[in-house]
Amino acid sequence: MNFLIILLSVLGLIALIQLVRVFEITGKLRGNNQDDIDFQENKLRGKLWLLFGIAYFGFFIWLVWEYGDDLLPVAASEHGAVIDNVLNFNWIILILAFAITHVLLFYFASKYYWKPNHKADFITHSTKLELIWTTFPAIVLAVIVIYGLSAWNDITDDAPEDSINIELYSKQFAWVARYAGEDNKLGEANYNFIGGSNQLGLITPETIKDRKSTLEDEVINIEAELANAPEGGAKEEELQENLDKKERQLAKIMTYERQNEVDPFVNADDDKIVNMEFHIPVNKPVNFQFRSQDVIHSAYMPHFRAQMNCVPGTKTRFHFTPTITTEEMREKTGNDEFNYLLYCNKICGAAHYNMQMTIVVESQEDYEKWLSEQSTFTSVETAQSREEEKEVSEEEVLAEKN
Missing domain, CATH: 1.10.287 (Helix Hairpins)
Known part of the structure; x- marks a missing residue:
């Protein structure tokens, strides 16, 4: 099938070349000089350029009108609003540059078409123009860089002391969330301890x-x-x-x-581990710690304008304050099934598409109620040990009977 497509493409190209050649030969036989420029044709092309420019801008406006609502909704975090402002500032500059340059392009193409007995001026050098098109973009870029760095420094500043500490642990192909216990300190972990019910390698x-x-x-x-x-x-x-x-x-x-x-090592005893979904309170700073068990993953929470790579063997961090609950965002989007989601934004393997986790933003009271219902790491380990001991005892009883 691929060979047939290639063959047809080659044959089509050869046919096109031959048609052009036939057109050139017939023109010469009729006495037409291909190098002659027709004034009326150029005038028509100039008008067509103007019409094309109008259609071009009309299509651009239609795209914005038709698909503008498909962009992400309003940012659901404090720093997300800052990022959106930086992005919108850049969009304003880009659209202005786009509009000005293309208006000039279509205007010059439609006005300055070839005319008989008219010779264009050739300007080989203009210090004034060079200063303008060098200085002005440099000033604009400097403003963009300074504004962006200022916002970035605020975003990446140290997390507030009253932040909730949560670890997001990535592995092929799932996310696991770990909450610090009563001491608000995440316990130590190491890959050498991974096994059995200790899926995060916590050290106690x-x-x-x-x-x-x-x-x-x-x-x-x-x-x-x-x-x-x-x-x-x-x-x-x-x-x-x-x-x-x-x-x-x-x-x-x-x-x-x-x-x-x-x-x-007692800090991990009261840590709480959850799967499938994790909860965070609205208007409360959350300090995330990221780890990976196997390959590089990337924790991506688009509605909060947050993303951080998860690198095996090291810890990365990012903090933000959510400002819109899940229920409020459902009202804003008009989607009763809306959920905040944590994605992996690195192609990490065959089942990469499975790596997502629901994020629930709720009131402080609802958050505390939900968190109190989650089991601590020690209680899970104890229950697992009792289950294993029970299985061993049953096997010993069966062995004695046999």
């Missing part, structure tokens, strides 16, 4: 103990397999690499164990 005295025990068991099992593996084979090499990896992880866990004896 209990997770240190559990992870150390798990790794010690894995090391023992690998050593047993390694002892029975054929010497010099691929299996032995694979097991040895896996053993080295587990031993390195175990060494890191033991480092955290020693630190825990001096300064216990």
Whole structure:
């Protein structure tokens, strides 16, 4: 099919070239000089340029009228309004430049068409003109840069001390939100602790103990397999690499164990982890911390005019204050099903399109009520441990009966 399309395209191009050639030959046979310029044709083209210019601007106005409402609604955060002002300021400058240059383009094309016995003036140099078209754009650009940097410095300033601390954790292909507990401090985390119900790798005295025990068991099992593996084979090499990896992880866990004896990792105990959707209170500053488990993701919240990359191995931050609740935005947009959404704005893999999470902006009272209903990390871990112990006990009972 592709070959047929290419073949037809080539044949069409050849036919077009031949038609042009035939037109040139017939013109010569009729005695027409292709280099002769006809005044009436040029006059007609000048008028057509003017008509085209009118249609061009009419089409531009129609586009703005037809699709202007499809842009994002009013910004739902304090800094978002500032960003919109900067963007609108740039749009005003761009549209003015666009209108002036294109009006002149169509005007000159329609007025200064070729006329007999008229010779154009050729100006090779004008210091005055060069100063104008160099200085004026430089001043405009300086204003844009200074205005933009001023807004950016305000946006990226330190978060207020009374901000709510929330972590948005990205992984292929989902978002997880973590709220700081009563102390408003997010607990420490490390990828070496990821496993089981500890999907974010949070560090607590209990997770240190559990992870150390798990790794010690894995090391023992690998050593047993390694002892029975054929010497010099691929299996032995694979097991040895896996053993080295587990031993390195175990060494890191033991480092955290020693630190825990001096300064216990207790901040994560009362952290709250939620999936599918997270809530934030209106008119309250929120300080977001971003992490990634695997590849680079990008937390994108368009209605709040916020975006920040999530980079494996490091923490990034962004803060804003929401100003419009979900219900208020539904009224503004006339859409009863409207929801704020968190997207991933990096193509992070095959199921990238699945990476979205609902954001609910509500009153302080509703937010506190919702947050009080969420389980703490320690309570989830305890419930998980009890469930595992129950399963082990049931297996032991069945084994004794058999």
